[in-house]
Amino acid sequence: MSYPDYDKKVDAKTVVPGFITVDEALDCTTRADADRAKADQLAHNNQYRTAAAMAIGAGDVCVKAEGAYWWDVDGVKHLDFIGSVGPALLGLNNPFVVDTVKKYLDKHLITMDPLMLHQTTAAFSANMSKIVPYLPRAVICCGGAEANETLLKMLRIAAYRTKKGKTRMLSTLNAFHGKTQATVNLGGKAKWRMYQGPGLPGYTHIPYGDWRAAEEELKKGDVIAFFCEPIQGEGGINVPPDDYLPKMRELCTKYDTYFCLDEVQAGSCRTGYLWAHQYYGDKARPDALSFAKAMSGSLIPTGGVLASEELYMAAYGNEETAFFHTATYQDNQISGITALACLQFMIEADVPGTIRKNAPYFWDGLRKIAAKYPQVIKEVRGRGYMIGIEYKQNKDGNYYTVEVCKHMSVVGHVSTMFTINNDAVCRIYPNYWATKEDFDWALSALDAACAHALEVMGG
Incomplete structure (x- = not known):
């Protein structure tokens, strides 16, 4: 049974001047398109949450996402280690799902x-x-x-x-x-x-x-x-x-x-x-x-x-x-x-077994970075792919958390997120598709971000 096309009587753009069609919304592939989407979201949705995400480099238009990665409108590849704040444990656009x-x-x-x-x-x-x-x-x-x-x-x-x-x-x-x-x-x-x-x-x-x-x-x-x-x-x-x-x-x-x-x-x-x-x-x-x-x-x-x-x-x-x-x-x-x-x-896919097998490598790297930057990192804790890094404060009482997360996102192109309930903690949620190379990418970005935070915020 074939489903008939709807009988299009008028053009929505004629009835509502400036109407954004389905195709236009989906074909958001240039920086100009992204700027339009940003302006619309700031004007009509939660502007302060949107602004906060953009301030740490976490808010942008994604044009493609698969596995552990997503790409922005400029073609830059990002490592997703926050998993849409939890849902993407099985990967972005898991092909089976x-x-x-x-x-x-x-x-x-x-x-x-x-x-x-x-x-x-x-x-x-x-x-x-x-x-x-x-x-x-x-x-x-x-x-x-x-x-x-x-x-x-x-x-x-x-x-x-x-x-x-x-x-x-x-x-x-x-x-x-x-x-x-x-x-x-x-x-x-x-x-x-x-x-x-x-x-x-x-x-x-x-x-x-x-x-x-x-x-x-x-x-x-x-x-x-x-x-x-x-x-x-x-x-x-x-x-x-x-x-x-x-x-x-x-x-x-x-x-x-x-x-x-x-x-x-x-x-x-x-x-x-x-x-x-x-x-x-x-x-x-x-x-x-x-x-x-x-x-x-x-x-x-x-x-x-x-x-x-x-x-x-x-x-x-x-x-x-x-x-x-x-x-x-x-x-x-x-x-x-x-x-x-x-x-x-x-x-x-034995997702639990994969996590138990692969997580120790990443945890070992995180602990080594925590030992390298004792002025910045207080503790690494969690279990499996549910990881929290608690940061210390500089002499002015400001946590290193946001500065580290921002540098990892903007410079290292690794997406993480601080917790809203606790200003000292950043969450890292890898997903099933993460490889040893991805863990190394994230560890390198964290290392550079900690060094940067010390430089700009002091001890």
């Missing part, structure tokens, strides 16, 4: 109808239940913040039925769970709650990595769920003590509290395991986890929640509450096929 999405579109299926059967999301969910059988229920949505909102709602409905008297969510200081109304209250950074008046009730924050502080709150008997990141991302790539998550699993069981993990950044293979909690074997199994970023292939907005049978059914296990969390885009087919393609690639 791209071809899968094209294949899906060529099928002309129904994508968004929430009442239809969704064979792609059903397949992803069934596959995931085979991999993590303790989390057999799935909800697919369109991003990390929405996934965490979905989980929060599930927890509250379940607790109303099964944990009477429990009203609070317990999370950690410096945590980041998104920027929607509920997730900024769940997150442990007061900055994101500024200008909103009093925070929402029912959220308590404790130091990350301190299970004793958590137990003091759990003892009060009113905590629905403990919620944390296996490794804090925006908070500065903070890795907890090895006994922390297993101990929190134990305490949550003891005090009848749901144990939930935000695996949006650390999950989906980034730390060398499909899910970051699998680093601990079976000692830190959650009652639910949220995911997004790398399970999107950096192509289609995708996120979701994996939940235990008990939690999911406590929330949605009858005809009444089954409709308490539905949405037009929930479990949509295109997000489902994207997640399914990403999962299949992760398994068939």
Whole structure:
């Protein structure tokens, strides 16, 4: 069956003077085109975020992206070591994921109808239940913040039925769970709650990595769920003590509290395991986890929640509450096929094993540079391809972070990014396609950037 061309009655540029057509938007290949796009974005979108990105050389028009690289309108090749701030762990325009999405579109299926059967999301969910059988229920949505909102709602409905008297969510200081109304209250950074008046009730924050502080709150008997990141991302790539998550699993069981993990950044293979909690074997199994970023292939907005049978059914296990969390885009087919393609690639290419094999070479180089510039670098930390470099301050109290990131981007053509939650930390997120030569490129750029920062900022 061929689909007919639409009956074009008028030219959009005639009806709306200055209208930018699809072809014109896609054919943004010259510096003049890029300048037009920049002017439009500054005028009509988030101008200060755009300006901040351009100030460190991170904001430009990309004309091509593949694997670990992207090219700007001047033809300069850049090494992508931030991965679109997380989603591109499987590479920019991963060919298997791209071809899968094209294949899906060529099928002309129904994508968004929430009442239809969704064979792609059903397949992803069934596959995931085979991999993590303790989390057999799935909800697919369109991003990390929405996934965490979905989980929060599930927890509250379940607790109303099964944990009477429990009203609070317990999370950690410096945590980041998104920027929607509920997730900024769940997150442990007061900055994101500024200008909103009093925070929402029912959220308590404790130091990350301190299970004793958590137990003091759990003892009060009113905590629905403990919620944390296996490794804090925006908070500065903070890795907890090895006994922390297993101990929190134990305490949550003891005090009848749901144990939930935000695996949006650390999950989906980034730390060398499909899910970051699998680093601990079976000692830190959650009652639910949220995911997004790398399970999107950096192509289609995708996120979701994996939940235990008990939690999911406590929330949605009858005809009444089954409709308490539905949405037009929930479990949509295109997000489902994207997640399914990403999962299949992760398994068939052994992405976790590749990261565990290749990461040590890069880590060794990073530690050598940290030892070479002790005035500039305080610490290198993280796990696998989730890496944070914490920088020191010069005598004027200014962190070297931005200057190093800017030099790496503008001069070294290596894309990294400082964390918004912690001015001292720069994130480095390599992807699956990175080679030894790419690691050497990044290390050389970092070495030069540290020397430059010392020269222009002093010690």
